[in-house]
Each structure stands twice: as C-alpha cells, then as structure tokens.
Amino acid sequence: xxxxxxxLRTEPIKSLLRLExxxxxxxxxxxxxxxxxxxxEAVLDSGIPIEKHVVVSGIGCTSxxxxxxxLDGFHVIHGRAIPFAVGLKTVRQDLEVTVIAGxxxxxxxxxxxxxxxxxxxDDINVIIVNNFIYGMTGGQYGPTTTPGSITTTSPYGFIxxxxxxxxxxxxxxxxxxxxxxxxxxxxxxAAIMEMFKVDGFAVIEVVSPCLIYGEMNNLPPxxxxxxxxxxxxxxxxxxxxxxxxxxxxxxxxxxxxxFVRRSRPSYQTLARELIKxxxxxx
Amino acid sequence: MSERISLLxxxxxxxxxxxxxxxxxxxxxxxAEAALxxxxxxxxxxxxxxxxxxxxxMARRLPQVGGYFIQFEDEIASINAIIGAAYGGVxxxxxxxxxxFSLMQEAIGLAAMIEAPIVIIDVQRAGPSTxxxxxxGQGDIMQAKWGSHGDYEIVAYxxxxxxxxxxxxxxxxxxxxxxxxxxxVLSDQTVGHMIEKLRVPxxxxxxxxxxxxxxxxxxxxxxxxxxxLVPPMAVAGEGYRFHVTALTHDDRGYPSxxxxxxxxxxxxxxxxxxxxxxxxxxxxxxxxxxxxxxxVAYGITSRSALxxxxxxxxEGLKVGLFRPITAWPFPYWGLREAVDRGASILVVEINMxxxxxxxxxxxxxxxxxxxxxxxxxxxxxxxxxxxxxxEVYPR
Amino acid sequence: xxxxxxxxxxxxxxxxRPLNLxxxxxxVGRPVVNKDICKGCGFCIxxxxxGVLEFSQDVNSWGYQYPVIKKGMEGACVNCGxxxxxxxxxxxxxxxxxxxxxxxxxx
Numbered sequence: 174x175x176x177x178x179x180x181l182r183t184e185p186i187k188s189l190l191r192l193e194x195x196x197x198x199x200x201x202x203x204x205x206x207x208x209x210x211x212x213x214e215a216v217l218d219s220g221i222p223i224e225k226h227v228v229v230s231g232i233g234c235t236s237x238x239x240x241x242x243x244l245d246g247f248h249v250i251h252g253r254a255i256p257f258a259v260g261l262k263t264v265r266q267d268l269e270v271t272v273i274a275g276x277x278x279x280x281x282x283x284x285x286x287x288x289x290x291x292x293x294x295d296d297i298n299v300i301i302v303n304n305f306i307y308g309m310t311g312g313q314y315g316p317t318t319t320p321g322s323i324t325t326t327s328p329y330g331f332i333x334x335x336x337x338x339x340x341x342x343x344x345x346x347x348x349x350x351x352x353x354x355x356x357x358x359x360x361x362x363a364a365i366m367e368m369f370k371v372d373g374f375a376v377i378e379v380v381s382p383c384l385i386y387g388e389m390n391n392l393p394p395x396x397x398x399x400x401x402x403x404x405x406x407x408x409x410x411x412x413x414x415x416x417x418x419x420x421x422x423x424x425x426x427x428x429x430x431x432f433v434r435r436s437r438p439s440y441q442t443l444a445r446e447l448i449k450x451x452x453x454x455x
Numbered sequence: 456m457s458e459r460i461s462l463l464x465x466x467x468x469x470x471x472x473x474x475x476x477x478x479x480x481x482x483x484x485x486x487a488e489a490a491l492x493x494x495x496x497x498x499x500x501x502x503x504x505x506x507x508x509x510x511x512x513m514a515r516r517l518p519q520v521g522g523y524f525i526q527f528e529d530e531i532a533s534i535n536a537i538i539g540a541a542y543g544g545v546x547x548x549x550x551x552x553x554x555x556f557s558l559m560q561e562a563i564g565l566a567a568m569i570e571a572p573i574v575i576i577d578v579q580r581a582g583p584s585t586x587x588x589x590x591x592g593q594g595d596i597m598q599a600k601w602g603s604h605g606d607y608e609i610v611a612y613x614x615x616x617x618x619x620x621x622x623x624x625x626x627x628x629x630x631x632x633x634x635x636x637x638x639x640v641l642s643d644q645t646v647g648h649m650i651e652k653l654r655v656p657x658x659x660x661x662x663x664x665x666x667x668x669x670x671x672x673x674x675x676x677x678x679x680x681x682x683x684l685v686p687p688m689a690v691a692g693e694g695y696r697f698h699v700t701a702l703t704h705d706d707r708g709y710p711s712x713x714x715x716x717x718x719x720x721x722x723x724x725x726x727x728x729x730x731x732x733x734x735x736x737x738x739x740x741x742x743x744x745x746x747x748x749x750x751v752a753y754g755i756t757s758r759s760a761l762x763x764x765x766x767x768x769x770e771g772l773k774v775g776l777f778r779p780i781t782a783w784p785f786p787y788w789g790l791r792e793a794v795d796r797g798a799s800i801l802v803v804e805i806n807m808x809x810x811x812x813x814x815x816x817x818x819x820x821x822x823x824x825x826x827x828x829x830x831x832x833x834x835x836x837x838x839x840x841x842x843x844x845x846e847v848y849p850r
Numbered sequence: 851x852x853x854x855x856x857x858x859x860x861x862x863x864x865x866x867r868p869l870n871l872x873x874x875x876x877x878v879g880r881p882v883v884n885k886d887i888c889k890g891c892g893f894c895i896x897x898x899x900x901g902v903l904e905f906s907q908d909v910n911s912w913g914y915q916y917p918v919i920k921k922g923m924e925g926a927c928v929n930c931g932x933x934x935x936x937x938x939x940x941x942x943x944x945x946x947x948x949x950x951x952x953x954x955x956x957x
Contacts, residue, residue, distance in 0.1 A: 182931050182943075182944075183934055183940060187940065190940070191709075194709065195887065195939075195940075196887045196889070196939060199938060201890050201891040201914065202889075202891040204938060205938065206938030206939055206940070207935070207936060207937070207938045210935075210940065223696075224693065224695075224696060225692050227691045227692065229539075239698060239700075240698055240700060240709065240710065243696055244696050245697060246698045247539070247699045247700075248698070248700035248702065248710075249535065249538070249569075249699075249701055250535070250562065250701055253532075253562065253565075256499075256527065256532035256533075256535040256536045257535045257538060257539035259525070259536055260499060260535065260536030260538065260539030260540040260543075260547065261691060262539075263497065263525065263536075263540070264496065264497045264523060264543045264545040265543035265544070265545070267692060268691060285528055285529065285532070286528065286532050289527070289532070355938070356897070358936065395891065395892045395893065398893055398896065398897070398936075440525075444518075444523050444525075447518045448519075450518070452471075452518070
C-alpha cells in the first residue's frame with residue numbers, strides 16, 4: 174500500500190470511457206457524469222463479461238451517456254430506448270441490457286413503452302436520471318417537473334402534476350425499484366449491481382441537479398447536492414405514495430432507498446419456455 | 456449469477472420449416488412462412504387489418520423454430536424492437552397496414568440512418584386515415600420512399616401473387632441484410648388475403664444472404680467505415696464495443712456537426728442503393744416490345760390490367776404491360792426502350808396517382824403519360840381498364 | 851446526518867490521545883486536478899470531509915475556477931476518494947502518498 178500511485182480507483186473507470194471525446198458536454202454541476210462513472214464501476218464489478226453489457230438510450234442530456242462509454246451502445250430515437258432494448262434483449266438473452274435515459278425520454282414520449290415493459294416485466298435495466306426538466310432543448314417542463322416550477326414553457330409556474338417515479342414503477346410491477354442521487358455514489362453503484370442480478374424489469378431513479386432547471390428556480394447544482402447531503406432520508410420501507418420530490422422546499426425530505434425487490438418471472442424467461450411448449454415439450 | 460441463455464434455440468429449426476412442395480395458401484401466410492425460411496427469428500407487431508394473419512401465424516410458428524414473437528403496445532414499439540433485434544444479429548420483421556406504417560416512419564428513418572436491416576410488410580388498405588380496413592388500397596407508394604424526414608433510400612417490393620408474397624419476402628430479407636437497409640414489402644389487402652397455388656422449392660435452391668461480418672479485430676473496427684459502400688456489420692455482445700447513434704456521425708459512429716461528415720454520410724446512405732439500383736430493381740414486361748401504349752400497373756392491379764391488355768390485343772391494339780416488382784428503386788430503365796420507340800404510358804393504380812409521378816419524373820418530357828387513378832376500396836375491373844386504354848390509345 | 855468530519859477525530863485532542871498513537875498511521879493522499887477538464891462545479895470542494903480544497907484564484911482555459919489545495923493543508927487529505935467519486939468530469943484524482951503517524955499534525 175506504500176508507494177506513489179495515482180488513479181488506483183479511477184484507472185479502471187477510465188478504461189471504459191471514450192476519453193478521446195472528453196471533456197463531455199454536460200454542464201458544470203450536472204450529475205450525469207457521476208452516474209456514468211457509477212454505472213461503469215458496477216459493470217466492472219458485476220461479474221458479467223464486459224462485452225455482454227450493452228447501453229441503450231434515447232434523446233436528451235442523459236441519453237448522451239452511451240457516447241462516452243466504451244461498451245456496445247445505441248443512441249436511438251426519442252422515447253424508444255425501451256422497445257429497442259426489449260427487442261435486443263429478447264433475441265440475445267446473453268446480453269445485459271441497460272437503458273440510461275432521462276425523465277422526459279422515458280416517461281413522456283416513452284411513457285407507453287415504460288408502462289408495458291414493466292407490465293411484461295421485460296428483463297432490462299432502466300436508469301432514469303431525473304433532473305425535473307428537458308435540459309437538452311433548453312429547459313422545458315416534463316412529466317416530473319415539480320408543480321410551480323418556472324421553465325421555459327411554464328413561465329408563470331408549472332400547473333400540471335408530476336410523476337413519482339418509484340411509486341409508478343412499483344405499481345406497474347417492476348421487480349426492482351430504487352432511488353439514489355449522484356452524491357450517494359456507493360449506494361448507486363451497489364444498486365446498479367443489484368439491478369444486473371434481477372431477472373425482470375429493474376428501475377433506478379437518480380435524482381440529479383441541473384444547471385438549466387436550477388437557473389430558473391434558484392436551485393444551483395451545488396445547493397442541490399448539499400440538499401442531497403442534508404435533506405435526504407434513506408428508508409427502504411418507505412410508503413412510496415408519499416415520496417414525491419420538491420427540491421425547492423427546504424422542509425421536504427428527499428427519500429432514497431432500494432424500495433422494491435420482487436421476483437416475478439421475466440417476459441424473456443417465460444418466452445423461452447414457450448419455445449419448449451410450442452415444440453410439444455410442454 | 457444465473458446462466459444466461461444465448462441465442463435462439465436454433466437447433467432443429469429446419470425440421471419445423473415449411474417443406475418443399477406445392478401448397479394452396481393465403482398470401483399473408485405465405486409471406487410469414489417465407490420469412491421463417493429466410494431466417495427470421497423475431498417478429499414484433501401490433502394488430503391491424505388486413506395484416507393480422509401474418510402476426511397470428513408468426514405467433515404460432517416462431518416459437519416452433521426457436522424464435523420470439525412479441526405483440527407490442529403499438530406499432531412504434533414494434534418497429535423499434537425489430538431494429539434492436541437486428542443489432543443483436545437476428546433477422547427480424549414486422550407487419551402492418553397504412554395507419555401503422557405511418558406510425559413507423561420515424562423509426563424507418565432510424566433504421567436507414569444506423570443501417571439496420573429490417574423487413575416491414577405493409578399490407579396496404581383503403582385510405583386515407585382509417586379508410587376501409589378490410590379493402591384494398593395502394594396508397595402507400597410514396598410514403599414508403601418519402602415517409603420519414605431527411606434523405607435516405609429504402610427498397611420496396613410489389614408482390615402481385617401468393618407466390619410473390621413468398622419469393623419477394625425472402626428477397627426482402629436478402630436485400631435488407633446485404634445492403635443494411637430497411638425493406639418494405641408493399642403488399643395489398645387483395646394479394647394478402649387471396650389464396651393461390653404456392654410452390655416452395657427445396658431449401659438448397661433458395662438463396663439466403665447473411666450479414667457481412669467485420670474482417671478486422673475490434674480495435675480496428677469502424678462501424679460505419681466509409682471505405683465500404685455497405686460497411687461490414689458488427690452486432691452487440693461480440694467484443695466490438697462500438698457506438699451507434701442516430702445523430703449524424705463519422706466512420707467511428709461518433710456524432711459530428713461538421714459539414715464534411717454530413718456530406719460523407721448522407722451521400723453514402725443514398726449511394727449504396729442508387730448505385731445498385733439496376734441490381735436491386737426488378738420489373739416484368741409483357742408484350743411491351745412492339746407496344747404503342749404501355750400500361751404500368753403493380754400489385755393486384757397488374758392482374759386486372761394484364762387481362763385488359765390481352766383483351767386490347769385481341770381487338771388489334773398494340774398494348775403492353777410494364778409491371779414494376781420494386782416500387783423503389785423504381786425500375787425506370789425497363790421502360791426506356793418502349794418510350795424511345797414512341798410508346799405512350801398509362802399508369803393504373805388504386806390511389807389518386809402516386810407512381811405516375813415517378814414515371815413522369817423520367818419520361819414526361821419524352822412521351823405522353825396518362826394517369827388512371829382509382830379510388831381505394833376496389834380493384835379496377837379489366838373492362839374499366841380496357842375502356843381507359845381505348846380512350847388514351849395513341850391515334 | 852452525515853456531514854463534515856471533524857478535525858478532532860483525525861488529530862485527537864491532547865487529553866484523550868491514546869498512549870500508543872505513534873504506532874498508528876493515517877492514510878494520506880494528494881489531490882491532483884486536471885484543471886483544464888474542470889468545470890468549476892465545486893462538488894469536490896464541498897464534499898471533501900476534511901475541507902482540503904478551495905477554488906483557485908485564477909481560471910482555466912475555459913474560464914472556470916478549479917480546486918486547489920488550501921495553503922497549509924498539504925498533507926491533510928486522507929485519501930478517502932470522495933472528490934474522485936463525486937466529480938462529474940473525472941477532473942480530480944488522488945495520488946496515494948505514504949501514510950503519516952498521528953503525532954504529526956500536517957506534513
């Protein structure tokens with residue numbers, strides 16, 4: 174343990190990054206870079222061969238992630254990462270397929286696919302980075318924007334309701350549901366590793382700061398990260414119906430945890446059994 | 456870590472394929488069986504009349520050959536799923552009709568951009584919009600080529616019989632996997648639902664194309680290597696660790712906003728089909744060599760038009776039939792000789808005039824081109840086509 | 851609630867210092883900043899449990915201030931790696947240095 178060594182912890186992570194494309198496009202204070210590092214850490218420690226890991230994303234800031242990760246990666250069209258991933262996973266069940274995309278991509282335009290992939294219990298992993306905004310396009314509201322927020326398309330305050338992602342995922346039947354932040358790097362990495370082991374639909378929401386959302390709602394990223402330190406509560410047994418988030422409210426805790434762990438058989442497992450049945454094997 | 460099951464249970468798949476022989480079969484079913492013979496092992500679809508027989512047949516047959524069938528929540532999920540499957544290295548297909556085909560357009564652009572081989576069977580019906588779900592139409596000709604935004608090329612086949620539903624579906628897979636391009640089988644409700652004689656040849660006689668695999672080690676592999684018109688295709692999970700994006704990208708697959716990158720990419724995407732148009736494009740010419748009027752008709756309309764053309768001949772008119780078997784690339788060169796000789800053209804189609812525009816693009820400045828549009832919902836009968844032939848026949 | 855680690859824990863106050871403290875050593879690290887990758891978010895500065903870092907006076911080629919070790923705190927870093935973990939850019943990494951016995955305050 175003696176001797177001068179740099180990068181003991183960071184070298185393995187760098188080995189799975191497309192460093193030639195760094196520095197990445199994410200803003201100062203954006204949590205996505207950290208999420209990418211946690212994902213890579215989990216991949217390295219997963220026990221699954223690296224070449225079997227595949228990343229799929231849609232469109233948005235978070236969806237730029239595969240472009241920086243040195244794995245087979247598919248940056249497809251807005252909202253359609255999940256069906257692409259399901260098609261790929263179903264025909265190649267040797268692969269570990271992870272969707273990394275944002276709140277708008279997965280839950281607005283991609284909402285129907287999220288709904289049904291959870292219902293089918295497709296064996297894919299979905300990491301939703303929730304920054305409560307459409308960052309890439311300049312700061313419009315989305316289905317998780319906190320009511321009252323100022324965004325470019327809600328200049329007088331957002332008047333819609335917002336999804337509570339863990340609640341939604343749990344109700345839809347996901348086998349694994351968790352929520353963490355880019356400050357909780359160890360817990361996040363551990364949760365991603367758990368995700369890989371799940372046979373079925375696995376969802377992790379990562380609540381993230383966003384410079385764009387922050388500028389319009391007086392929530393600088395550093396302040397959000399401090400809130401992640403000071404105002405988060407880890408409660409794996411939390412009543413999911415009550416864990417919606419309001420970053421602007423200093424009295425409202427942000428509840429984190431590994432909330433759901435179920436073992437309903439995945440669609441792909443059942444589909445394999447269908448083959449035997451169809452051939453008269455019962 | 457539970458053991459992951461790899462590719463499909465491909466063993467003994469051949470036992471479950473349609474055996475060579477003569478059958479009396481519905482067009483939609485023939486296309487489904489052809490897909491299985493071509494190696495299709497994944498079907499994703501959404502019910503829509505008049506294509507449902509394809510999905511239903513695949514639901515029953517795919518597990519038997521070790522494949523997977525998923526009826527998704529909508530057409531958009533279906534088309535994206537088959538693109539995902541293609542990048543897993545598995546031949547995949549969907550089937551739909553006009554309204555579903557419209558929903559799929561964005562993803563067809565994706566498939567063209569990331570050069571994913573997929574096959575879409577569009578059993579056209581009367582439109583526009585919901586139209587008449589149970590009756591014939593040919594209104595998707597233009598949509599097949601221009602439906603998505605931006606510049607790209609696709610290939611589209613026009614079967615006019617159950618045999619062609621079989622043969623052209625196999626050819627569709629071959630074209631898709633050879634050129635890494637989305638391919639549409641533009642069938643129609645009548646051809647899809649008709650029941651006719653089908654001859655299935657022995658498997659050894661059927662040409663099946665597989666993807667061209669990379670010939671270099673992963674460190675040297677460029678997923679969109681522009682030194683090739685059609686780059687060799689790596690698939691996920693084999694160690695190539697490549698990046699695919701629908702953003703305009705360079706040879707490495709990385710996004711770029713530079714104009715020279717856009718020019719290189721978009722040019723290659725269209726060139727790979729345009730430069731091979733005479734290999735990919737297909738047509739049939741009947742009695743065209745001495746014709747003064749060439750009737751251009753495709754799909755079910757060509758069957759009715761052929762009868763009209765034969766009747767016209769019996770009445771002493773020198774009429775021929777030019778039947779495009781690919782809508783795209785449009786086999787314009789097959790009309791060249793007749794047009795140079797002075798023949799005029801009559802395009803008959805079950806729409807308000809779609810292919811006629813393409814014919815005009817090539818030959819309007821050389822000869823007379825007449826359009827016989829026919830409102831969707833019915834095949835124009837031979838005597839109606841004959842009446843039009845006589846009306847426009849050159850004096 | 852997790853918060854900053856008190857300096858007292860690292861360097862126990864005189865009255866409660868174990869008699870054999872010199873047999874033990876604490877890890878030492880030296881944060882190394884790739885300043886032209888840094889985007890000045892301030893996370894590493896905020897979440898260092900010892901408070902070793904502060905913003906530089908000058909700016910990097912992008913115009914961002916970047917973290918530097920506070921004057922007099924060279925050697926206070928305990929090589930926990932929090933800055934590495936929390937940095938979204940991978941702009942800061944910690945060089946491992948030989949551990950120091952607890953008698954010594956700062957190197």
